[in-house]
Structure formats: structure tokens, C-alpha cells
Amino acid sequence: MPSTPSARATGGDRKTDASDALHVAQVALFRHDLRPVVPDDQTTILRLLTERPDDLVHERTRVLYRLHAVLRDLLPDGAPTGLSADKAAALMKGIRPVTATDNRRRDIARAVLADLCRLDRQVKDNEAEMRKAVAAARTTLTTLPSPGTVLAAKVLGHVGDVTRFPTEHHLASYTGSAPVDASSGDNVRHRLNTGGKRALNSVLHTIAICQIRDDGRGQAHYLRKISEGRTPSEARWALKRRLSNVVYRIMKRDQRNHLARAA
Missing domain, CATH: 1.10.287 (Helix Hairpins)
Incomplete structure (x- = not known):
């Protein structure tokens, strides 16, 4: 009985655009949680x-x-x-x-x-x-301290439809703002997450740096993490994670308001 080449075949069965498209279509047939193309x-x-x-x-x-x-x-x-x-x-x-x-x-x-x-x-x-x-x-992201028009535009442009993220944790993973656990025994530590959408991670980093410099909730959150024994880098990562949650909540609220006005 002849063997059937697998979806990840190597050797003589070289990958091609046509085979890639076929394998994507085969996966899509059995996945019902994929978002439709809009x-x-x-x-x-x-x-x-x-x-x-x-x-x-x-x-x-x-x-x-x-x-x-x-x-x-x-x-x-x-x-x-x-x-x-x-x-x-x-x-x-x-x-x-x-x-x-x-x-x-x-x-x-x-x-x-x-x-x-x-x-x-x-x-x-x-x-x-x-x-x-x-x-x-008609976004209210510009009311968030320090983002400005350009940064708000980058968030909206790269996040797109916020409903594609079921929770704020999914958005944090997408932006790479969720620190990676690097703890060992009783030593609790985190390291920088180098994954995610780097354009969005850069926006959150810029907002975090501005908020750390100026008085407000962002600076207070950063200083609180420092007082808890976090390093400056870890405190900054924690603030970026918090900002990702805030962005998610603002975008979800804006979307509800848009739907209410359209109704």
C-alpha cells in the first residue's frame, strides 16, 4: 500500500505554496472556532x-x-x-x-x-x-494618560476588532506584555517576553515610560512594584501588563457604545 505524505513531510516531498494552502484548508475543515474573513x-x-x-x-x-x-x-x-x-x-x-x-x-x-x-x-x-x-x-483611547493620537492610532490599527480576543489575557499574550515566569524555588522572577506583536509592545513600552516619569496611577503602580522588591525592569513589565488590560477594557467599552449608537 503506497504511503501518504504527511502534512510536514521532509526529504523528497518538498513544501510548496499549493501544498501549504491545501494543509491550511484541511485544518480549517475541522476547526469551528476560526474567525471568518471580513x-x-x-x-x-x-x-x-x-x-x-x-x-x-x-x-x-x-x-x-x-x-x-x-x-x-x-x-x-x-x-x-x-x-x-x-x-x-x-x-x-x-x-x-x-x-x-x-x-x-x-x-x-x-x-x-x-x-x-x-x-x-x-x-x-x-x-x-x-x-x-x-x-x-470615535475612540476614547486618547483619554488614557500619555498615548496621544499616533499611539492610539497604532493600537487601533494593529489590534483591529477587539472581540477577536476573548479576554484581556489573550490581548496581553498578543502584545507580548505578559512577562514570562522565570521563577526558581522560592525565588520568584520574571523575564522579558520577546514574543507577541512588537509594534503593539513598543506602544505599551512608550506609554509606560511616559507614565513612570509623570505623576499618576501609572507611576504609583510602578513604585508599588519597586517597593515589593521588583527590579525596575520587572516593575516596568508589570505596568505594561496593566496598560494592556486597560487598553482592552477601553476598546471593549468603545465597541459597546458604538453598537448602542447604531441600534
């Missing part, structure tokens, strides 16, 4: 808007380095650090090229400066669109 919604728009600045900032940094290098060859004292489009434009007004080479350098500097100004405008335009999208989502 059309993209406002949260998808928010995720796209929050991902766009990363590309713009990386490109802006590259252009800024290029502009700094060109101005360094044009200015007797070189170009200062902390260069911006306005500072570069002011410096270029005083440049008086003598040679044909310096004339070409100035032309290149002008072109690179135009690229920098364009990228600055795109960053601002993207921020304006993000604010509009967050307002359209």
Missing part, C-alpha cells in the same frame, strides 16, 4: 497610516545625511549637527560659489533640500490624516 475597515486605514511614517522618517534621515555631506564641502566651517530644512536654507543663502565644482555642489544641495522639504510636508500631511482617522474611529 472586509478591511477603519482599523486597516489606521494601520496603514501608522506604518507610513516609518518609511518617510527613514527616507528623510537618508536625505538629511546627504544634504549634510554636500553642505560640509560648501561651507568653510562645515555643516552643523541638528540640521533641518529651515537651517539648511538659511546656510545656503550665504554660499557664494567660486568654482564650477562648487556651483554644481550648490545645485545638488538645492535639489536635496527640495527633497527634504517634500518629505517634511508628507510627514505633516500623514499626521493630519491620522488625526482625522482617529477622530472617525
Whole structure:
């Protein structure tokens, strides 16, 4: 009787996209707890808007380095650090090229400066669109101390439909904010969770750092963990875990309010 290749066959039965798709379909036939595919919604728009600045900032940094290098060859004292489009434009007004080479350098500097100004405008335009999208989502995440519009947009964009997480513990696992137990005997310790959605983990980390710095419940929670014998890192992880729970409750409440208004 011929053998049947398994779903995780190795050797001669190489994996292909077609076989992967078949195995996924076979698993789906016997799983009734999978979420159905739904059309993209406002949260998808928010995720796209929050991902766009990363590309713009990386490109802006590259252009800024290029502009700094060109101005360094044009200015007797070189170009200062902390260069911006306005500072570069002011410096270029005083440049008086003598040679044909310096004339070409100035032309290149002008072109690179135009690229920098364009990228600055795109960053601002993207921020304006993000604010509009967050307002359209009618979220109350922005009332949480320290998140701001950009961080709220990242949470909404990457979490999506919060009902796909049955409990706050599931969301904490998804964000990687639940510390991993590393206890040994009577020595209770936890280590950093390196799993989960890193974009969301980064948002929670930023909010935690801001709340630790400022007076409020976040700082009080952090200091309480320190007084209990936790290390600063462990106290910060505990605050991130608490923030994940708060985010979950806020998003669930917002969803109930949306459904009530739609009814």
C-alpha cells in the first residue's frame, strides 16, 4: 500500500505554496472556532497610516545625511549637527560659489533640500490624516494618560476588532506584555517576553515610560512594584501588563457604545 505524505513531510516531498494552502484548508475543515474573513475597515486605514511614517522618517534621515555631506564641502566651517530644512536654507543663502565644482555642489544641495522639504510636508500631511482617522474611529483611547493620537492610532490599527480576543489575557499574550515566569524555588522572577506583536509592545513600552516619569496611577503602580522588591525592569513589565488590560477594557467599552449608537 503506497504511503501518504504527511502534512510536514521532509526529504523528497518538498513544501510548496499549493501544498501549504491545501494543509491550511484541511485544518480549517475541522476547526469551528476560526474567525471568518471580513472586509478591511477603519482599523486597516489606521494601520496603514501608522506604518507610513516609518518609511518617510527613514527616507528623510537618508536625505538629511546627504544634504549634510554636500553642505560640509560648501561651507568653510562645515555643516552643523541638528540640521533641518529651515537651517539648511538659511546656510545656503550665504554660499557664494567660486568654482564650477562648487556651483554644481550648490545645485545638488538645492535639489536635496527640495527633497527634504517634500518629505517634511508628507510627514505633516500623514499626521493630519491620522488625526482625522482617529477622530472617525470615535475612540476614547486618547483619554488614557500619555498615548496621544499616533499611539492610539497604532493600537487601533494593529489590534483591529477587539472581540477577536476573548479576554484581556489573550490581548496581553498578543502584545507580548505578559512577562514570562522565570521563577526558581522560592525565588520568584520574571523575564522579558520577546514574543507577541512588537509594534503593539513598543506602544505599551512608550506609554509606560511616559507614565513612570509623570505623576499618576501609572507611576504609583510602578513604585508599588519597586517597593515589593521588583527590579525596575520587572516593575516596568508589570505596568505594561496593566496598560494592556486597560487598553482592552477601553476598546471593549468603545465597541459597546458604538453598537448602542447604531441600534
